[in-house]
Amino acid sequence: MSSELFFQPVTDLAAQLAAKKISSVELMQAVLARTKAVDAKVQAFNSFDEADALAQARASDARRAAGQASGPLDGIPVGIKDVISVAGQPLTASSKMLANFVSPYDATVTRKLKDAGAICWGRLNLDEFAMGSSTENSAFKTTSNPWDLTRVPGGSSGGSAAALAAGEAIASLGSDTGGSIRQPAALCGVVGLKPTYGLVSRYGLIAFASSLDQIGPFGRTVEDAAVLLGAIAGHDANDSTSFKAEIPDYRAELAKRKGPWKLGIAKEYFAEGIDPEVNAAVQAAIAYYKKLGCEIREISLPHTKYAVGVYYIIATAECSSNLARYDGIRYGHRSKDATDALDIYFKSRAEGFGAEVKRRIILGTYVLSSGYYDAYYLRAQKVRTLIRRDFLNAYQEVDAILTPTSPTPAFKKGEKAADPLAMYLSDIYTIGVNLAGLPGISLPCGFSKSGLPIGLQIIGQPFKEADLLAIARAYEQGHDWHTKHPTL
Amino acid sequence: MSQPTDLNLDHVANLARLALTPEEKARFATQIGDVLVYIAQLNEVDVSGVEPTAHAFPLFNVWADDVPQAGLPVELALKNAPAQRDNMIAVPKVVE
Numbered sequence: 284m285s286s287e288l289f290f291q292p293v294t295d296l297a298a299q300l301a302a303k304k305i306s307s308v309e310l311m312q313a314v315l316a317r318t319k320a321v322d323a324k325v326q327a328f329n330s331f332d333e334a335d336a337l338a339q340a341r342a343s344d345a346r347r348a349a350g351q352a353s354g355p356l357d358g359i360p361v362g363i364k365d366v367i368s369v370a371g372q373p374l375t376a377s378s379k380m381l382a383n384f385v386s387p388y389d390a391t392v393t394r395k396l397k398d399a400g401a402i403c404w405g406r407l408n409l410d411e412f413a414m415g416s417s418t419e420n421s422a423f424k425t426t427s428n429p430w431d432l433t434r435v436p437g438g439s440s441g442g443s444a445a446a447l448a449a450g451e452a453i454a455s456l457g458s459d460t461g462g463s464i465r466q467p468a469a470l471c472g473v474v475g476l477k478p479t480y481g482l483v484s485r486y487g488l489i490a491f492a493s494s495l496d497q498i499g500p501f502g503r504t505v506e507d508a509a510v511l512l513g514a515i516a517g518h519d520a521n522d523s524t525s526f527k528a529e530i531p532d533y534r535a536e537l538a539k540r541k542g543p544w545k546l547g548i549a550k551e552y553f554a555e556g557i558d559p560e561v562n563a564a565v566q567a568a569i570a571y572y573k574k575l576g577c578e579i580r581e582i583s584l585p586h587t588k589y590a591v592g593v594y595y596i597i598a599t600a601e602c603s604s605n606l607a608r609y610d611g612i613r614y615g616h617r618s619k620d621a622t623d624a625l626d627i628y629f630k631s632r633a634e635g636f637g638a639e640v641k642r643r644i645i646l647g648t649y650v651l652s653s654g655y656y657d658a659y660y661l662r663a664q665k666v667r668t669l670i671r672r673d674f675l676n677a678y679q680e681v682d683a684i685l686t687p688t689s690p691t692p693a694f695k696k697g698e699k700a701a702d703p704l705a706m707y708l709s710d711i712y713t714i715g716v717n718l719a720g721l722p723g724i725s726l727p728c729g730f731s732k733s734g735l736p737i738g739l740q741i742i743g744q745p746f747k748e749a750d751l752l753a754i755a756r757a758y759e760q761g762h763d764w765h766t767k768h769p770t771l
Numbered sequence: 772m773s774q775p776t777d778l779n780l781d782h783v784a785n786l787a788r789l790a791l792t793p794e795e796k797a798r799f800a801t802q803i804g805d806v807l808v809y810i811a812q813l814n815e816v817d818v819s820g821v822e823p824t825a826h827a828f829p830l831f832n833v834w835a836d837d838v839p840q841a842g843l844p845v846e847l848a849l850k851n852a853p854a855q856r857d858n859m860i861a862v863p864k865v866v867e
Contacts, residue, residue, distance in 0.1 A: 387847040480827050494826050523833040524826065592810040603787060610788070613860055614851035624865045628788035638798075641789055646803055648787040649778060659810070664823030666816050671827060703802050704809055720827020745828060 288313040289450035290768050292503040293510055296453060297355035300347065307347070307358030310453075311340035311402060314360045318405075318451040321771045324432055326424045327446035329365045330373055331405035336360065339402040346400060355510050355534075357400025362452030364443045365406040366413055367498060368487035369393050372403075376489050377421035378411045380615045380635030390487020391522065392456065392498050392515040399514040404452055407442030411637045412606065413458055413491045415439050416466055416709045419700050420639045427696075428470060429769040430735055434693040437467030440501070444471035447501050449771055454511055455501040460491050461594050462688075462713025464499045465725040469688035469738020472727045472767065474755070475501045476508045479745045480720035481526035483512075484519030492601035493524070495594075495717040504765055505726060505756040509533035512748060528746045540753035543576040547681035551587035552712055558691040564729030564737040565687045568758060572685070575757060580681055584673040589666050590715040591707055596650050596663035597718070603647030609635060642703060671719040678744050683754050686712050688725040688738035712740060722748050724755050727764035736764075778803060 288296070288310055299305045315333060322328055343358035352358075363369055366376050368386040370393070375381045389397070396403055410420035418426045418441025426441045428434040429449040436445040440457030444467035447455050457464040459477035468475025477499045488498055500511030513534060518527045548569060553562065573579050611617035611631025618630035636644070650659035677684060690711060699706040716723040721742055728739035739758065743751030759765060780800055784791050791799070842848075845858050854861035 384851050387843055387850055481830075520835060524830065526828070526830070586816070589813055589816060592813050595806060596810060596813075607788075611853065612862055614853075617853035621863065624863050625788075627863065629790040632788055633790040636789070638795070641791070641795070642799055642803060644787050644789060645780070645783050645799060646806060649783045649803075652783065652786060655777075661823055662813055662816075662818060664825060665818040665821040666813055668821050668824040669816065669818070671824060704805050707806070718827070 287450065289317045289453070293355060293359050293454055293507040294504070296359060300358050301352070307340040307343040307402070308337065310358060311336055311360055314404070314452065321449050322451060324427060324771060325429055325445050325449045325451065326426045327407055327442040327449065327451055329375055329377060329406045329408050329423055329442070332372060336402055336404050343400055343402065353398065353400035356396065356514055358402065359453050360402040360404040361396060361511070362404050362407050362443055362446045362455035363393070364409055364440050364455070364457045366409055366458055366489045367392060367456055369403050373406050374489070375406065375423070376412045377409045377423055378635065378637065378640070379422045380609050382616065384614060388487065391484035391519045393487060395515050395517070401514070405446070407440070407446055407455060409442055410439035410639070412489065412602070412640050413439040413460055413463055414602070414639050414643055416462065416706050417694070417699065418442065419696065420637060422637050425696060428693045429771055430472060431693065431733070434695055434735070435470070437470035437689070437693065439463040441467050443501050444468055444473055444475065447471070447473050447503065448769060450768065454507055456498060456511070456515070457501055458488055458496055458498050459717065460495045460598060461717050462710040464501065465713050465723055465738070465740055466689050466710060468501060468725040469740070470693040470736060472736030472764065473501055473503060474505055474508045474724065474726045474765070475499065476512060476724045476748070477716065477722060478512065478516060478748060479722045480717075481524055482516050482528055482722070482746065482748070484517070484522040484525045486519055486521035490605040492598040493605060494601060495598055505752055505759050506534060506537060508724070509537055509752045526746070531749050533749055533752055536749040537753055537756050540750060542754065542757055543578070544682040544754055545578045545580060545680065546572055546754070547580050547582035547677050547684040549582050549584045549587065549677070549684060549686065551584050552686045556690050556711070557687060560731045561687050561689070561691060561737050565685070565739055568728045568739045569685055571758060571761060582677045582680060582684070584677060584715070586666060586670045586673050587715060590670055590718060591711055593663045593666045593670065593718060594714045595646065595707060596659050597667065599643045599647030600651045600660050601647070603644045603651065606640070606644055611635070639703065667718050670715055674715070674719045674721060674742070682744070683751060684742040686740045686742065688712060688740040692731045692735035692737055716742050721745055722751050724751055726755050726759060728758070728762070729764060730767075778807065
């Protein structure tokens with residue numbers, strides 16, 4: 284690992300903090316200096332509150348001096364996607380609709396991070412309302428991929444991935460509805476985990492698609508992701524969709540679970556459209572698992588080709604409902620040109636929302652509307668059952684499934700922005716995982732010849748994140764992709 | 772299933788309370804039309820006897836105890852209101 288503080292993993296920094304080799308203030312100052320040095324190029328942050336971050340760092344040092352440090356995350360700057368509520372901080376969803384909104388309360392994950400002593404650091408850029416795969420849909424700025432500034436970091440959690448890759452955060456939180464943690468993790472060369480649906484509370488997450496959304500961690504290493512997950516997972520009375528699952532000590536379990544495992548390769552995921560370098564890197568990873576003694580089995584997920592279609596009916600339907608609250612009345616943008624109460628809705632929403640958000644609201648409204656509901660929404664829900672069944676059937680045979688995370692490495696800015704459908708298809712490997720509610724992780728498995736990161740996705744069984752992390756760690760231990768950093 | 776050209780953008784935009792410009796209508800009609808053509812392949816799937824899935828791992832009857840809790844204080848609740856007066860959100864006249 285690099286000698287610069289801002290490139291070291293949580294686990295190393297926690298040891299240094301505990302040994303009093305560094306203070307949290309020093310660490311936060313290093314992250315601040317790095318951010319000021321490179322964010323003009325990367326544009327990962329919508330905003331950050333320097334005074335607040337340093338105050339949190341001082342509080343951490345005070346706890347530690349009193350012998351009351353909360354654990355490995357105490358004093359660690361964790362970047363927060365600007366869609367997760369932190370009391371007193373902006374909450375914009377990278378949208379003009381919420382440009383001036385300030386959170387009145389903490390999200391549950393925020394409260395849990397604060398209880399763990401972590402520094403909630405900055406507001407990270409995203410595709411507006413988490414809708415997109417490149418962060419180009421942000422109403423405020425386009426984030427650049429730190430490995431090649433002419434390329435996208437992926438999305439929608441592009442800021443969360445880019446900030447981590449660039450050393451502007453030690454870890455970060457994102458949200459994932461169709462791949463929005465895993466795909467940017469792959470494109471930026473970091474680890475990103477989407478938990479099982481219901482493992483992490485959605486209270487305080489701006490809702491996009493309520494049956495698909497999950498908050499999850501980005502980290503430099505699998506172990507860091509395990510530490511973060513342990514801090515944020517758990518049942519929450521404020522989220523009636525959260526499960527009363529038993530939360531193991533994910534980090535401790537990593538050391539105990541060594542496999543070997545039965546790993547599935549779904550033939551439908553390798554059929555067409557994959558960049559040859561991505562395919563080569565993933566095939567090499569599969570060969571590595573075989574060398575470790577894992578059994579590799581070909582499986583079939585026959586309804587894979589329908590996943591993107593199902594998603595763009597269900598997710599848009601749910602978002603059309605969730606975004607109805609942005610009406611210019613209680614909060615958010617209110618048009619100055621509105622003539623009456625009804626006109627406030629039409630004009631505030633027209634002015635506040637960007638094009639992709641409007642497209643998805645329209646599509647979602649259409650598929651739920653009278654005369655079309657059965658043909659679109661109800662049918663999509665049935666195909667969703669079949670997609671979920673495909674995975675659960677596969678898990679009769681295998682412990683986890685290996686796939687590429689993204690069909691290509693990071694693409695150029697503007698390349699897919701004009702063609703929404705092309706953009707949607709870049710989520711082809713991640714989307715089924717949300718529909719089925721399964722956990723999925725992306726970890727670095729190589730670089731293209733032009734130096735762009737490539738990600739391996741591992742899809743796990745419901746509520747078996749401990750196994751998923753162990754399988755990922757087994758690969759990571761034999762490789763050093765995660766020790767590479769972009770030059771900025 | 773209905774043809775993609777069945778999309779009545781004016782009607783749907785009205786339902787969604789979105790005022791679209793003529794340029795947006797033209798652009799969205801094409802882009803959403805393309806997506807609907809892609810989605811039409813779902814018609815191939817045999818869904819007879821298949822139950823719809825609203826949630827991957829559904830929960831039922833998640834009850835909370837009927838115990839009063841403090842909600843957001845008024846000042847916090849109104850912090851982001853575009854206009855306010857007397858602890859209320861001010862809006863244009865709704866009823867004539």
